[in-house]
Amino acid sequence: xxxxxxxxxxxxxxxxxxxxxxxxxxxxxxxxxxxxxxxxxxxxxxxxxxxxxxxxxxxxxxxxxxxxxxxxxxxxxxxxxxxxxxxxxxxxxxxxxxxxxxxxxxxxxxxxxxxxxxxxxxxxxxxxxxxxxxxxxxxxxxxxxxxxxxxxxxxxxxxxxxxxxxxxxxxxxxxxxxxxxxxxxxxxxxxxxxxxxxxxxxxxxxxxxxxxxxxxxxxxxxxxxxxxxxxxxxxxxxxxxxxxxxxxxxxxxxxxxxxxxxxxxxxxxxxxxxxxxxxxxxxxxxxxxxxxxxxxxxxxxxxxxxxxxxxxxxxxxxxxxxx
Numbered sequence: 001x002x003x004x005x006x007x008x009x010x011x012x013x014x015x016x017x018x019x020x021x022x023x024x025x026x027x028x029x030x031x032x033x034x035x036x037x038x039x040x041x042x043x044x045x046x047x048x049x050x051x052x053x054x055x056x057x058x059x060x061x062x063x064x065x066x067x068x069x070x071x072x073x074x075x076x077x078x079x080x081x082x083x084x085x086x087x088x089x090x091x092x093x094x095x096x097x098x099x100x101x102x103x104x105x106x107x108x109x110x111x112x113x114x115x116x117x118x119x120x121x122x123x124x125x126x127x128x129x130x131x132x133x134x135x136x137x138x139x140x141x142x143x144x145x146x147x148x149x150x151x152x153x154x155x156x157x158x159x160x161x162x163x164x165x166x167x168x169x170x171x172x173x174x175x176x177x178x179x180x181x182x183x184x185x186x187x188x189x190x191x192x193x194x195x196x197x198x199x200x201x202x203x204x205x206x207x208x209x210x211x212x213x214x215x216x217x218x219x220x221x222x223x224x225x226x227x228x229x230x231x232x233x234x235x236x237x238x239x240x241x242x243x244x245x246x247x248x249x250x251x252x253x254x255x256x257x258x259x260x261x262x263x264x265x266x267x268x269x270x271x272x273x274x275x276x277x278x279x280x281x282x283x284x285x286x287x288x289x290x291x292x293x294x295x296x297x298x299x300x301x302x303x304x305x306x307x308x309x310x311x312x313x314x315x316x317x318x319x320x321x322x323x
Contacts, residue, residue, distance in 0.1 A: 003032055004104040005055040005064075006311050007094035010038030011109025013074045013083055015289025016299035018042040021109065023301035024308060025063040032104060032312040033059035037090040039070045052102045068093065076295030079112050084119025087111060091126070095133045098280040104315035105281035106130070107307050110289045124156035127275050130282055138170075140177045140276040142250070143260060143286055144310065145267040148240070149250040150259035151178050151276075162255040166198065166211065171219035175252065179228050181276040182249060184321070185314050190229060194248035195220065196258055197233035216254075240266075269302040272310045281314045283307040 011017030021036060022043055035055035040046055047062035049055055055064040068090045072082045097103040108126055123129040131139040142151045153174050154162035175193055182191035195216060196202075199209035206213060212233050220230045231248060238244060239251060240262040253259035263271050264286065271286030285303035293299055 002053060003056045004101070004315070005052055005059070006032050006034040006105050006107050006308060006315070007052065007097050007103035008034045008036045008308070009094050009106065009108045010036065010042070010068060010087060010090040012079060012087060012112045012115060012289045012291075013039065013042055013070060014076055014079045014115075014294060015110055015112065015291055016294050017109035017289070019295070019297070019299050020285070020301035020304045022063065023299070024305050025059075027301075027305065028060070032308075032315065033064070034107065034308060035064045035066055035103065037066050037068050037093050039074075039086065040065050040067055041070075042074065052097050066093070077291045077293075079115040079289070079291060081115050081118030084116045084121060087116060088119070088121060088129075091129060092133060095130060095280065099134065104318075105283065105311040107304075107311050108282065108284040109304070110285065110287060112289050112291075126273075126282075126284060127155060130275055130278060134278050134280060136278050138173055138177065138277055140174050140181075142178065142181070142274045142276050143263045143271050144274055145263060145270040145272065145286075145306075147267045147270070148245055148263050150263050151250055151252045152256045152259050153252060153254050155256060157256075159255055159257075163198070163211075166215060166254055168215050168219040168222070171195070171216060171252075172222050175219070175223050175228060175230065176226075177277040178250060178252065179223075185276075185281075185317060187317065188249055191250065192248040193223075193228065193230045194234060194239060194251045195230060195232035196236040196239060196251065196253045198254040200235070200237075202233045202235045211254075269300060270306050271303060272307045274310065274314075281311055281318065283311040283314070 046065045049064045058064040070083045070086045094106045182188045198211040216233045223230045273284040275282040
C-alpha cells in the first residue's frame with residue numbers, strides 16, 4: 001500500500017532550511033516519507049517528482065522534490081525578498097495538497113517574516129497565514145516536546161496589544177480548541193489544562209492587577225461547567241518546575257513569551273510547533289532561519305526531525321480514527 005507522504009515546505013532558502021531538510025532525509029528514520037516543495041537547486045542529489053504520490057517510491061533513494069522555482073539565485077545567509085513569492089507559494093501548495101488528501105500533513109521550514117514583508121506578505125506569521133489559507137477563525141499555536149506542552153492565548157502581537165485584547169471569550173475558545181486537540185490528536189482522555197495568571201504572583205488577590213479575577217477566573221468557570229479540567233491561575237514563575245509540570249498536560253499563558261521562554265529553555269531542539277484548530281495537520285521546528293550559520297554545515301536538524309516525527313504520529317492517529 002502506498003503511504004501518503006508529508007508535505008515539507010521550502011522555508012527561507014537563504015536560511016538553514018535546505019541543509020536541515022537534506023540532513024533529515026539522509027537519516028531516513030521517519031515513519032512516513034516526505035516530499036519537499038522547493039527549488040531543486042537547493043537540494044543536491046534530489047529527484048524531481050511530478051506528483052506527491054510518487055514520493056514514497058523515490059524517498060528510499062533520493063529526496064523527492066516538487067519544484068517551486070525561485071526568482072533569483074540564493075546566497076546563504078543573505079535573505080532576498082525577491083524569492084518571497086516562491087516561499088509563500090510553497091506553503092500554499094503544501095496546504096492545498098494536504099487539504100486534498102494527496103499529502104498527510106504540512107511541515108513548515110522556518111521563514112523570515114521581515115523578508116516576506118518585502119514581497120507583500122500580510123500576516124504576522126505562519127500560523128495566521130495557514131488560518132487564512134484554510135478559512136480558520138481561531139488558529140491555536142502549541143509548542144510541544146517530551147518535557148512540556150504550551151499554548152499562548154495571544155500570539156504574535158505586541159505585549160501591550162496582548163494585554164488590551166485579552167478577554168474571557170478568547171481564553172474559553174482557545175482552551176476548547178486545545179482540549180479537543182489533546183483528546184483527538186494526542187490521545188489524552190481527560191486533559192488537564194493549567195492557566196498562568198497575567199500578573200506577577202497571579203495578581204496577588206488583586207494587589208498587582210485584577211485581570212485574574214475579572215477575566216481569567218470567569219473563563220475558567222465556564223470551562224469547568226462544560227466538563228473541561230482547568231487549573232490555576234498560577235504564578236507563571238513557579239508553574240514550570242519539574243514537580244509543577246507533572247500536574248498538567250498543557251500550560252497556557254496569556255501572552256507569547258510567558259510560555260515560549262520556558263519550553264525553549266527546557267527543550268529547544270526537541271520542541272515542535274503544532275497549529276491546532278486547522279482542518280489539516282501542521283507542525284514546524286521550534287527555531288528560526290538562523291541566517292548567521294546558514295551554509296556552514298553546523299545546523300542541527302533535530303527540531304525538524306521532531307516536527308516530521310510528530311506530524312507522522314498525528315497523521316497515523318488521524319488515519320486510525322477515520323478507519
